[in-house]
Amino acid sequence: MKVFNKEQIIARLDLDLAVQHLEQGFIAFSQGKAQVPPVQAFAFPQANGDCCIKSAHVEGSDTFTVKVSTGFYDNPAKGLPSNDGLMMVISATTGQPIALLQDEGWLTCIRTALAGRIAARLLAPSKVNAIGILGTGTQARMQLEQLAAVTPCRKVVVWGRSEAALVDYSAFAEGLGYETEITRSVEGVARNANLIVCATPSRAPLLHSDWVQPGTHITAVGADAPGKQELDPVLVARANRIIVDSIYQCSHYGEASHALNAGLIGVHQLAELGALLEGRAPGRDNDRQITLADLTGVAVQDAQISSCALASLGM
Structure with a gap:
């Protein structure tokens, strides 16, 4: 499994291509051609924070993705970003993890x-x-x-x-x-x-x-x-x-x-x-x-x- 950090992802992500991918994904979702299990959601009111775990597979894709995304909204006062998280991309043919995107929540924000x-x-x-x-x-x-x-x-x-x-x-x-x-x-x-x-x-x-x-x-x-x-x-x-x-x-x-x-x-x-x-x-x-x-x-x-x-x- 390859690991990529936030800086590598930001430097290389093609935003115009990303728009095309997202549009195709929205269309597939509305056509019923994507598996999207229910969201797992956590709330941490004592810390003014929350976390969601989302996963999906688009019909025809060789991979599926599991994402953990957090939002802790008092973090800026502590010198920390409000959002964090990561995405794991897994083979839809062998079940083996392919890549860990340690994007610190950036991919969630940009999408x-x-x-x-x-x-x-x-x-x-x-x-x-x-x-x-x-x-x-x-x-x-x-x-x-x-x-x-x-x-x-x-x-x-x-x-x-x-x-x-x-x-x-x-x-x-x-x-x-x-x-x-x-x-x-x-x-x-x-x-x-x-x-x-x-x-x-x-x-x-x-x-x-x-x-x-x-x-x-x-x-x-x-x-x-x-x-x-x-x-x-x-x-x-x-x-x-x-x-x-x-x-x-x-x-x-x-x-x-x-x-x-x-x-x-x-x-x-x-x-x-x-x-x-x-x-x-x-x-x-x-x-x-x-x-x-x-x-x-x-x-x-x-x-x-x-x-x-x-x-x-x-x-």
Whole structure:
């Protein structure tokens, strides 16, 4: 079994190829051509942390992947990253471990950011006036980096709980060529941006329906485990298109689950990203519609990003 560290993976991963792999994975998943066992989830409230174990095999692939991903959200105050983890790639023909990707959670973060990039490409309004970001952590940064590939907009409004973190994020965004406005008001983000990314570990709604202007696209990635929530369920119900990575997962957690549990929407209103990519589900029809991508993270993404990483590393 070969072992690759985070630096090796980052240096070699072909992001455009990764997008192709992820799109193929979403389509295979929606076609029922991927084995994705139930997620194992751990919660560590005393440490403000969580862990998930995900695994998947895409039909026709010579390998399958098992991934451990952790998020401990007080870590930055301790000088540690919020996210960590690893992926193990195993032969689907012999059962032998092929590679251990000691990516420290980076592959999980980048595959999530690339999913946001795919969703924005498919669902964002034709003219993005400003990008709104809720959050200042690793995922909030990666999402902004990846949006540069799908919109020419270079204005960003970012919300966070810490003034110091907002200043740091502003410097990061300006380094990417963005004109940046920082705010402690989520309403201020919603009223000034029509492409909003929610990337926090919040357990209570942050973004409310009354604040969101017609034509806005929202990508929500923070509610990736039970109990997490970033959107007002009324806002979810207001969306003209609700695109989810997995109908099953998003019916049990994620933003759609809260609206479902409140009786504000029905499961029939959810369409999977793979179906949208394949042309079996409608996307945005006009620039007055509100669109939502509810991305809880599907293990097929891990199988696809790990196979892309190995290809990029020459395996």
